[in-house]
Structures are given as structure tokens and as C-alpha cells.
Amino acid sequence: MGWRLALHKGVAGAALSSARAAATGEEHGAMQVQCQQSPVLAGSATLVALGALVLYVAKPSGYGKHTESLKPAATRLPARAAWFLQELPSFAVPAGILARQPLSLFGPPGTVLLGLFCVHYFHRTFVYSLLNRGRPYPAVLIFRGIAFCAGNGFLQSYYLIYCAEYPDGWYTDIRFCLGVFLFILGMGVNIHSDYILRQLRKPGEITYRIPQGGLFMYVSGANFLGEIIEWIGYALATWSLPALAFAFFSVCFLGLRAFHHHRFYLKMFEDYPKSRKALIPFIF
Numbered sequence: 001m002g003w004r005l006a007l008h009k010g011v012a013g014a015a016l017s018s019a020r021a022a023a024t025g026e027e028h029g030a031m032q033v034q035c036q037q038s039p040v041l042a043g044s045a046t047l048v049a050l051g052a053l054v055l056y057v058a059k060p061s062g063y064g065k066h067t068e069s070l071k072p073a074a075t076r077l078p079a080r081a082a083w084f085l086q087e088l089p090s091f092a093v094p095a096g097i098l099a100r101q102p103l104s105l106f107g108p109p110g111t112v113l114l115g116l117f118c119v120h121y122f123h124r125t126f127v128y129s130l131l132n133r134g135r136p137y138p139a140v141l142i143f144r145g146i147a148f149c150a151g152n153g154f155l156q157s158y159y160l161i162y163c164a165e166y167p168d169g170w171y172t173d174i175r176f177c178l179g180v181f182l183f184i185l186g187m188g189v190n191i192h193s194d195y196i197l198r199q200l201r202k203p204g205e206i207t208y209r210i211p212q213g214g215l216f217m218y219v220s221g222a223n224f225l226g227e228i229i230e231w232i233g234y235a236l237a238t239w240s241l242p243a244l245a246f247a248f249f250s251v252c253f254l255g256l257r258a259f260h261h262h263r264f265y266l267k268m269f270e271d272y273p274k275s276r277k278a279l280i281p282f283i284f
Contacts, residue, residue, distance in 0.1 A: 033162050034162070035162045035163035037163070039155075039158070040155070040158070040159050040163060040241065040242060041241070043151065043152075043154075043155035043242060043245075044155070044241045044242050044244075044245035045245070046151075047152065047155075047242070047245035047246055047248065047249045048245050048248055048249070050148075050249055050252075051245075051248050051249035051250075051251070051252035051253065052252070054249075054252045054253050054256055055252050055256060058256065060256065060257055060260040061141065061253075061257065062138055062141065063134075063135070063137050063138060063141055074138045074139070074140065075138070075139040075140075076136035076137060076138055076139060077136060077137050077139055077142060078136055078137075079132045079133070079134035079135060079136060079137050080129055080130055080132050082136075082137030082139075082142050083124075083128065083129035083132050083134075083137070084125060084126075084129040084130070085142055085146060086137075086141075086142050086145035086146055086149060087121060087124040087125040087128075087129060087145075087149060088125050088146075088149075089146055089149040089150035089153055090117075090121040090124070090125070090149040090150075090152065090153045091118055091121035091122050091124075091125045091126075091153075092153075093150055093153035093154050093157060094114050094117055094118050094121075094153050094154075094156065094157040095118050097114070097154075097157040097158075097161055098111060098114055098115065098118060098157070098161075101161065106171065108166070109164070109166040109170045109171065109176070110160035110161055110164040110166070111160070111161065113160055113164075113234075113237060113238050114156065114157055114160045114161065116180070116183060116234065116237070117153075117156055117157075117160075117234070119187075120187060120230065121149075121153070123187075123191070128194060131194075131198060132198075133198055133201050133203060133205070135206055152246060155242045155246075156242055156243065156246065159240055159241075159242045159243075160238065160240070164238070164240060175236050175237065175239055176237050178233070178236060178237075179233045179234065179235070179236030179237025179238070179239075180233065180237050181233065182229055182230070182232060182233025182236065182237075183230050183233035183234050183237060184233075185229060185230075185233070186226045186227060186228070186229030186230030186231070186232075186233055187226065187227075187230050188226070189214070189215060189222065189223075189225065189226030189229065190223055190226030190227045190230060191226075192214050192226075193211075193214055193215060193216065193222040193223035193225075193226055194223050196211050196212070196213050196214055196216060196222075197211055197223065208268060210265065210269055210271075210272060210273075215281070216276075217276070218276060218277065218281035218282070219258070219262075219276060219277050219278060219279055219280065219281055220258060220261050220262040220265055220276055220277070220278050220279075221254070221255075221257065221258025221259075221261050221262065221278060221279045224254040224255070224257055224258040224261075224279065225258070225279055225280070227250060227254055228247075228250055228251055228254055228255065228279075231243070231246055231247040231250045232247050232251075234246075234247065235247040255279055258278050258279040259278045259279065261278070262276075262277070262278035262279075
């Protein structure tokens, strides 16, 4: 009987030790991702460099109104499929990282802020893309867009989840409050402007008309202005280098696109409102 009792105690002790080891391993596994500043700095520098390159080249990306800038023989996909594929990584990558974090409505600020990023790209992926009535989209630009969206999505996620440190009162900090306000305001402007643009066409049409209503009364690129406001607000709320770099890239890319849209409208429509600016009401 003694040896049986000893055996049972030994087995129980081994099982307990194994359980503790497993728990310790899981704990270490959950914490094994350590912040590395080098990829954060490299990714942010890349975004800034791409934004500067966009301004240096000063040509519109060859889709939508400017699709003729590519060769006519270029392979194209339907606009809805193209936008879905292009925007998907910007949602899937951060959503996948966010899903590994503890669920909490008001958890660490980094997870909440990354949630806002996911909200924007959920709309772009599953709503905007499926409502899109634009022209077929060049395949070469889709692959570039996928690479950019995946890289930027990972950069923003990596920093907010593994690197960002916020004080206990960040949710009441003026930077967070004002930044989230601007993010929501910009997203609202962007969605409303996209709605106005969609109403200019019936399904299957490729005719261009002068947009009216909303901020289009003041600027030609109201949808771009909304998204720029959104990412400036996001950079303020996160108070992070990657978000600031992405906001800079957005200003460069979307600002240039608004400028070329404005020139397109002025060239196409003789009665285009002369008081309307490209991007910033009354200024530019």
C-alpha cells in the first residue's frame, strides 16, 4: 500500500509540475513579443520617404479619373473586387493582432486606438468597396496597394500593441480627446463625400458630373480632406511616430490627388465653380 500511495503522490506531483510549467510557458509565450524600435523607425521613415516621393513625382496614381495615364493594355479588375483586395490587409492584419489581446471595452489605450484603425478599414473593405461604382482598377496598382496596406497595418499594430506606453489618464488627455474627435469628424466627412460621389452615377455609368453638397461646395477633394483630417486626428490620439508618418503620407498622396482632381474638373467643365478650391476651403 505504501508504494502505491507514493506512486500516486509522485504522479500527482508530476502532473502539478507539468501544469505549472505549461502555465508558465503560456505566460512567457503571451509576453514573448518584445518591442524593437528599429522596425518602427524603419517603417515610419519609409512612409515619410514614400510621401516625399509622391510629391516629387507629382503625378496622379493611375486609377479612377486618371486611369488613362497607364497603358491601355494594362490588366484591370472590376473596381469593387480591386478595392476589396487592396484594403483587406489594412483590416485583417491589425484585426488578427487585436484578436490575440484580452477583450475589454476600455482596455489599454493601444488596443482601443488600434480598434479605431480597424473601424476605418472595416468600412473601406466591406462597405466602401462593395458600393464602389468606379472604373476598372489596374492590377499593378492593386499589388502595390496590398503591399502598402499590409506593411502599414502591421506597423501601426506592432507599435500600438507592443511598443506604445500611455499614462493612466490618457483617456481624458486633450490629445486623445481631440484626436478621436477629429478622427470621427474626418471619417464622417469622408463617408458623406463618398456618398455624394456615388449618387452622381447610375450603376454601370462612367460619366463625370460636378459634385454638389457637403464640403464639395468649397473643395474638389472633399472625400480626401475628410480622410486627411481622420489620420491627423489619429496621429494626435496615438501620439506616435508611425501614425504621424502615415498622416504625412496621407497628406502628400491624397493632397496631390485632390489637386489633380481639381484640375480635371476645371478642364472638363466650363461652368465649374471658380471659387471652389482643391483641398482646403478658401485657401488651396
